Amino acid sequence: MSGKLYWVGYLVIFLGLACKDVPESDLGTYDPTPYELKIPTNYPPIFIPKGNPLTEKGVQLGKKLFFDPVISFNGQFSCATCHQPQNAFSDTLTFSKGIQGHFMAMNTMPLFNIGYYQRYSWTGKINTIELDIDVTIEELHNGWESLLLKLNSDKNYPALFYQAFGKTPITQDLVEKSLAQYVRSIISFETRFDSIVSGMITPTALEMRGYELFFTEEGDCFHCHVDPLFTNTGFHNNALDVIEKMHPGFESVTGLELDRGKFKVPSLRNLAYTAPYMHDGRFKTLKEVIDFYSEGLQYSPYADSNMKNLHKGGIQISEDDKTALIAFLMTLTDKKLPEKYVSP
Amino acid sequence: MKYIFPINSLALFFLLLTFTACEKKSDTGDLTINLVQNIAGKPLIINEWVYQSPAGHPYKLRRLQKIYSDFELINTEGVSIPFSMKHYFELGRTETKNFVLKNIPAGTYNKIRFVFGLNEARNKDNAYPDELDMINFKWPTALGGGYHYMRFEVTADSMGSGKIKDFNLHTGATYGNQNYLNITLEMEDMVVDGNNHSMDLIMDLNEWLQNPYVYNFETFGFGIMGNQDAQEVLKANGVTVFSVKGPFPENEFNHLK
Numbered sequence: 001m002s003g004k005l006y007w008v009g010y011l012v013i014f015l016g017l018a019c020k021d022v023p024e025s026d027l028g029t030y031d032p033t034p035y036e037l038k039i040p041t042n043y044p045p046i047f048i049p050k051g052n053p054l055t056e057k058g059v060q061l062g063k064k065l066f067f068d069p070v071i072s073f074n075g076q077f078s079c080a081t082c083h084q085p086q087n088a089f090s091d092t093l094t095f096s097k098g099i100q101g102h103f104m105a106m107n108t109m110p111l112f113n114i115g116y117y118q119r120y121s122w123t124g125k126i127n128t129i130e131l132d133i134d135v136t137i138e139e140l141h142n143g144w145e146s147l148l149l150k151l152n153s154d155k156n157y158p159a160l161f162y163q164a165f166g167k168t169p170i171t172q173d174l175v176e177k178s179l180a181q182y183v184r185s186i187i188s189f190e191t192r193f194d195s196i197v198s199g200m201i202t203p204t205a206l207e208m209r210g211y212e213l214f215f216t217e218e219g220d221c222f223h224c225h226v227d228p229l230f231t232n233t234g235f236h237n238n239a240l241d242v243i244e245k246m247h248p249g250f251e252s253v254t255g256l257e258l259d260r261g262k263f264k265v266p267s268l269r270n271l272a273y274t275a276p277y278m279h280d281g282r283f284k285t286l287k288e289v290i291d292f293y294s295e296g297l298q299y300s301p302y303a304d305s306n307m308k309n310l311h312k313g314g315i316q317i318s319e320d321d322k323t324a325l326i327a328f329l330m331t332l333t334d335k336k337l338p339e340k341y342v343s344p
Numbered sequence: 345m346k347y348i349f350p351i352n353s354l355a356l357f358f359l360l361l362t363f364t365a366c367e368k369k370s371d372t373g374d375l376t377i378n379l380v381q382n383i384a385g386k387p388l389i390i391n392e393w394v395y396q397s398p399a400g401h402p403y404k405l406r407r408l409q410k411i412y413s414d415f416e417l418i419n420t421e422g423v424s425i426p427f428s429m430k431h432y433f434e435l436g437r438t439e440t441k442n443f444v445l446k447n448i449p450a451g452t453y454n455k456i457r458f459v460f461g462l463n464e465a466r467n468k469d470n471a472y473p474d475e476l477d478m479i480n481f482k483w484p485t486a487l488g489g490g491y492h493y494m495r496f497e498v499t500a501d502s503m504g505s506g507k508i509k510d511f512n513l514h515t516g517a518t519y520g521n522q523n524y525l526n527i528t529l530e531m532e533d534m535v536v537d538g539n540n541h542s543m544d545l546i547m548d549l550n551e552w553l554q555n556p557y558v559y560n561f562e563t564f565g566f567g568i569m570g571n572q573d574a575q576e577v578l579k580a581n582g583v584t585v586f587s588v589k590g591p592f593p594e595n596e597f598n599h600l601k
Contacts, residue, residue, distance in 0.1 A: 044473030215486035217512065217567025222484045232480040258436055281475040301391050305497040308566055311508050 027159045030166030035059045035181070040189045042197070042228050046115040052130070052177045053308065054185060057164035062182025063341075064160065070150060072099055072140045079136070082108045082322070086338045087194055088270035089186065094281035099140050107281035110274050112188040112337065113267060117233050120277040122263045124235055125253050129183055130176040137175070144172045151175070186341055188269050189228075192331040195226075203331070209321065210328025219325060221268075221293075223306040228330060230268040237261040239303035239310055240278060240292075246300065247279070260302045272333040286329060290322045365381070371547040373448040375417070375534070375591060376542040377572035378442045379433050381408065384550045388435060390395030393501070396596075398554035401561055403500040406510070408435040408549070409481065410494040413462050425449060430462065432477045453534045460582060461493025461524030467517055482578055483516040487569050492516045493524055496549060500561045511561040513552065514569050515578055523575045525582045551585040552578055 035054035037146045039046060049056060065071060066079045077099050083089040089111035091097075096104040106122045122127040126135065141147040151157045161170045164178060195201045203211065213219035215227075226232045235250040241261065250262035263279045277283040283292065297307050297314045308315045317325070381388050383395045383405070393404050413430035431443045461467070467490035472478035481492045496513040515523055534541050553559040558576045568574035 042470065044470060044479070047474075211486070212405075215484040216570050220484075220567065226479060226482045227485065232482070234480050305495075305510070305512065308510065310510060311499075 027162035027168060027184075029163060030205060031055070031163050033057070035185060037185060037187060039103065039187055040194065040228070042187065043187075044116065044229070046184065047118065048115065048184065049128070049130075052180060054181045055164060057160075058178050058181040059185045061106045061160045061164045062178040062180070062185075065179055066182050069138060070154070071147065073142050073146065074099070077140055083111045085341045086273070088112055088188070088273035088334075088337060089341075090274050092275065094276055106279050107276065109264075110264065110270060111183055112186045112270065112334075113229055114186070115184040116229055116231075117264075119235075119253075119264065120234075122249070124250050124254055124264055129180040133176045133179045134172070135182075144175075147175070148172065178276070186337075188334040188337050190336045191269065191334050193328075194228075196331065204327065206324050206327040207331055209324035210326070212315065213321055213325050214328055217308070219321075220306055220308045221325075224304070225268045231265045233265065235259065235264055235302045236263040236306075237300070237302045238263075238293075239297035239300065239307040240282075241300070242298045243300045243302070246302065247277075258302075261300065261301075262304075268329060269332045270334055271329050273291050273337075286326050287322065290317075290325055294322065346445065353520040358520075371536075371538045371552065373450075373536040373538060374540045375445045375448055376442055376540070376594070377415075377445065378542060378544045379412075379440075379547070380544045380546045381435070382546065382548055386547065388549075390436070391499075393551070395498075396501065397559070397561065398550060400503050401500040403498045403502055403511075403561070405435075405498055405549070407495055407497040409433065409492070410496075410547075411461055411481070411491065412545075413459045413466060417445065417448060417453045417534075418457060418528075419451040419453050421451075423451075424457070425453075430466065432475075432481065439510055448536050450537050451535075453536065454531060455528060456531055456543075456588065457526070457528040458563070459524050459587070460527055461515065463524055464517070464522050464549045467491060467524070477578040481541050483569070488517045488519045488521070490517050496552060498561070502562060509561070510566060511564075512567050513574075514567070516569065517574060518570060518572045518575050521572050521575065523579050525579065527586050529586060529588050531591060532587045540594040541591035542594050543588055546587045546589060547585050548587070549585075552581050555581055555584045557581060 033056045035056050035058065037046065037054065069075050069078045069081075071078055082091050082096055084091055087110070090108045093103075093241050094107065096106060096108045098104060111123065114120070114129065118127060120129065120132045137144065137147065142334045148170060151161075157170060158168060158239060161174055161178070162168050167174060192201065196203050196207075214221045214225075224232055224234070224238070237249070237260065241247070246261040248260055250259040251257065253259070266274075271277075271286060274280050275286070277286070277289050283289045293314050294317050295313045297303070297310050298312055303310055352594040357491055362402060388405060388408070391404050391406065393402055395403050395405065410433050411430055412433070415427045415429065416424045417427075418424050425448060427445050429443075431440075433440045471490070474526055478491060482493050483490050493515040494513070497510070498513070499508060499510050501508055517523055531543065557580060559577055559581065562572040564571060
C-alpha cells in the first residue's frame with residue numbers, strides 16, 4: 001500500500017514539474033492599453049476582429065516575432081525574410097521562396113493596409129490574417145508544437161506574451177493574434193498623391209495627365225484600383241492569359257467557372273517597391289505592366305468587362321501617356337513606410 | 345386547504361392559455377421584391393450573341409450590376425410608407441436577386457415608388473465604406489464621386505459588320521449631376537392584413553436604348569462616365585425601363601409554382 005502511494009507521489013511531482021509555468025509574479029503586468037491606429041480620414045474603417053483588438057503590447061510583441069527567425073525550424077527564416085520592409089513587405093523574387101529552398105507558385109504579396117481585406121493570398125483561399133499566419137508557420141516550423149516549446153522556454157517571450165494577453169503559457173492562438181496585430185498595424189498613406197489630394201502640393205503636368213488617364217475610362221484603372229486604397233479588395237480576371245494557359249485563380253476557392261482566372265486586386269500603393277508584378281511575377285518593370293494593359297491583353301470570355309478594348313489588346317495609349325501613367329503611379333509611393341517599420 | 349396550491353396553479357395556467365389564445369395576430373406583412381431582367385422579352389444570358397439593340401447593333405451582355413434604394417409603398421388613400429434602404433444587384437449572384445420590405449402596415453397598396461441609383465443624400469464618397477460590394481461600385485472622385493448606379497456592359501457588333509467593340513454603360517452622378525431616377529409604378533392592389541406578398545420588379549435592358557432616344561453605342565463610345573450627354577439620354581430612356589408583375593399573396597404552396 002505504502003509502495004503504491006510513493007508512486008502516486010512521484011507521479012504528482014513529475015506532472016507538477018512538467019506543467020510548471022513561470023510564476024505570474026515574474027511575468028510583469030498585463031497591459032491591455034489599446035493601440036491607436038493612425039488612419040487618414042478618407043480611408044474606410046479597417047476590419048479588426050472583436051476577438052483580437054490591437055493593443056500596444058500586442059503590436060510590439062507581434063513586431064518582435066515578425067523579425068525573429070525563431071519562427072522557423074532552422075532558425076534562418078523570419079516573416080521578414082520574404083516580407084521585407086524595404087520592399088513594402090514583399091520581396092524582389094518572381095516566386096516566393098520556401099524554407100526548403102523550393103519556389104512557390106505565386107509572387108510574395110506586400111503586407112500593408114491588409115486589415116482592409118477579407119480574403120488573403122492571390123487566390124483568396126484564406127479568409128483571416130490569423131489563418132494565413134497559421135498556415136505559414138505550419139510550413140516554416142514543420143508544425144506548431146516545437147515552436148511553442150521553444151517560445152515557452154525562451155527567457156523573454158513568456159513575459160512578453162503575458163504582458164500582451166494576460167495569459168500563460170504561450171499558445172498557437174496567442175502567437176497568431178500577436179503577429180496579426182502587428183501586420184494589421186502596418187498602414188501606408190503618406191504619399192505624394194495623398195499630399196496632392198489634401199491640397200498641400202500641386203502635381204506636375206505629367207502626373208496630372210497620368211491622374212486623368214487613371215481616373216477616367218480612357219485608362220480605366222480605377223474600377224479595380226479604387227482610391228484611396230487603390231484596390232477594390234476584390235478578385236478579377238485581368239486578361240493575362242488565354243484559356244489554355246489560364247490558372248484557375250479564385251475559381252479554385254469558389255468552384256465557380258465565372259471566377260476562373262481571377263486574382264486578388266493588389267493595391268497600387270508602393271508599386272515602386274513591389275516589383276516584379278502580377279500573381280506570378282511575370283512583369284519585371286512597371287513599363288512592362290503598362291505595355292500589357294495597353295497592347296497585351298489576351299482574349300478570353302473570363303476577362304473582366306473593364307478590360308477596355310479587349311479585342312484590340314488593350315487601352316492603346318501613346319508612349320507619352322504611358323510615361324504619364326507611370327509618373328502618376330510613382331506618386332503612390334510611401335517613402336516613410338520602410339523606415340517606420342524597421343526591425344526592432 | 346392542502347389542494348389550494350395545485351388548484352391555483354391550474355387556474356393560472358388556463359388564464360395564461362386564454363391570454364395567449366386571444367393575443368392579437370400582427371396585421372403587418374412583408375413584400376418580397378424579385379428583381380427580374382430581360383432584353384426585349386428575352387431572358388438574360390451572359391456572353392451570347394442573342395440580342396439586337398434598337399439602333400441595329402447585334403450585342404451580347406457581359407455584366408449587369410445596379411442599385412435600387414428608398415422604396416415607398418403608396419396606399420389607395422395616397423399615404424406613402426417609406427423604406428429607408430438600398431439594394432445592390434449583380435447578375436449571377438443569387439443572393440442579390442431579391443430583398444424584402446418588412447412590416448408593411450395593414451392596408452391596400454396600389455403603387456410602388458423607388459430610386460434607381462442613389463439620391464444626392466446617399467451618394468457621397470465613402471458613404472458605405474464597410475460594404476465590399478459598394479467599395480467595388482465606387483465612382484471616382486475625379487468624376488463626381490459617390491457610387492455607380494448601374495453597370496450595363498455589352499460587346500456589340502458594329503451594325504453587323506463584324507467590327508466587335510466593348511461598351512460600358514455606367515451611370516452615376518457625372519461631375520455632380522444627379523442622374524438617378526425616381527420611378528413610380530402602378531401595381532395590382534395589395535391587401536395587407538398580416539399576410540405576406542411577393543412581386544417581380546422587371547427591367548427591360550433594351551428600354552435603356554430607346555424611348556424616347558435611340559442610343560447608338562458607337563455615338564457615345566466605350567465609356568460614358570464622364571459624358572453627361574450620354575447620361576442624359578439614359579436618364580430619359582430610363583423612365584420606361586421598369587414594370588411590375590404582381591404582387592401575389594405568398595403562401596406555403598408558392599414554391600411549387
